[in-house]
Amino acid sequence: MPIEGVDKMQLFPCPFCGPREESEFHYGGEAGNLRPDGDVTAERWAGYLHMRDNPKGPTREIWVHMTCGEFFAMSRDSVNHKVSGSSALGEAEHGA
Secondary structure, eight states, rough: OOOOOOOOOOOOOOOOOOEEEEGGGGEETTTTOOOOOOOOOOOHHHHHHHHOOOSSSSSEEEEEEETEEEEEEEETTTTOOOOOEETTTTTEEEOO
């Protein structure tokens, strides 16, 4: 039974399966956070692993759809959670 005043679960646009409930997805990190070469300093490696931006507003992120197992990029606003598009990694973005 729906709870009064509570919206339905947010739908995320999987570029492989179409819109699905957010509970089927797992956050994979910031898009564009490239892994450094193996011969970097411990400080640089720690920065890659632990230091993240925390943007307020539009952001591009990596997500995985647990149902199909595919990773993809999604653009969303971290303030209002509105999704503006998604794409397979390495492809042009599709609007939400």
